[in-house]
């Protein structure tokens with residue numbers, strides 16, 4: 001894929017999302033559910049957050065994409081997550097997985113194992129979670145003992161490239177690995193995207209909301225274009241927000257404003273490199 005073609009697709013994802021306002025259902029964690037919904041709205045989507053199995057299936061039918069984030073699991077999620085993902089798979093629609101906290105407990109492990117065959121269009125996670133998920137799904141580059149410490153990453157993004165490529169080849173979708181520099185791959189090309197701010201690690205839910213925004217773009221674009229569009233939008237808005245606010249609370253508010261105000265050309269023009277793998 002040519003870089004210019006990918007830039008064109010990224011710009012189209014941002015533009016079409018704003019014009020079509022796709023409905024995106026989310027089953028996400030209690031910590032950042034509000035931030036996820038607000039980021040999805042800022043990117044042009046229509047957000048709906050649910051917990052119950054039949055409601056996830058309803059949103060699978062009604063929406064353009066579904067976002068599943070395992071951050072704060074409750075017993076009900078044991079049914080809701082696989083039923084939502086299966087519905088999307090059967091409908092041939094994209095869904096996005098954030099395997100937050102992979103390795104913490106047996107419910108999480110059980111749900112994540114079940115989700116393998118449902119093949120998420122996009123896996124969005126930090127480096128440690130990507131390595132651990134590839135390990136759990138027995139793919140190259142994976143390691144179930146990856147140093148996931150709670151929900152924060154202890155690995156560098158580069159170390160997760162092999163796992164990310166293997167995951168993308170399994171799902172035939174895309175994987176977005178977040179960190180100081182972000183890596184996005186569809187298993188044939190690897191794109192690295194720069195920008196953002198270290199303050200994004202000092203506000204919870206930047207990764208979660210990035211996944212939610214990737215789902216908005218996935219409703220209107222290919223997995224690779226959607227994953228890169230969300231990643232680039234976050235790097236652009238994060239850098240611009242830091243120019244306006246240098247402490248966590250005001251930074252988060254400035255970020256939402258910048259995400260809302262970023263044009264398709266701005267997002268597509270945020271610096272990235274691309275190479276074949």
Ligand SMILES: Nc1ncnc2c1ncn2[C@@H]1O[C@H](COP(=O)(O)OP(=O)(O)OP(=O)(O)O)[C@@H](O)[C@H]1O
Pocket residue numbers: 100125126151152153178179180181182195196197198199200201203204205206207208209210231234235238
């Ligand atoms: N040091 C950094 N410099 C620039 N941007 C960063 C930095 N760390 C994280 N980011 C950005 O923050 C966003 C979230 O990435 P991060 O790796 O912190 O996700 P996460 O650990 O899953 O977050 P959470 O679990 O709190 O939602 C991404 O857009 C990423 O580019």
Ligand SMILES: Cc1ncsc1CCO
Pocket residue numbers: 029031032071072100101151204205207208
């Ligand atoms: C802090 C935290 N704990 C579970 S989910 C979550 C949000 C960031 O992933």
Ligand SMILES: [Mg+2]
Pocket residue numbers: 100125126151207208
């Ligand atoms: Mg996370």
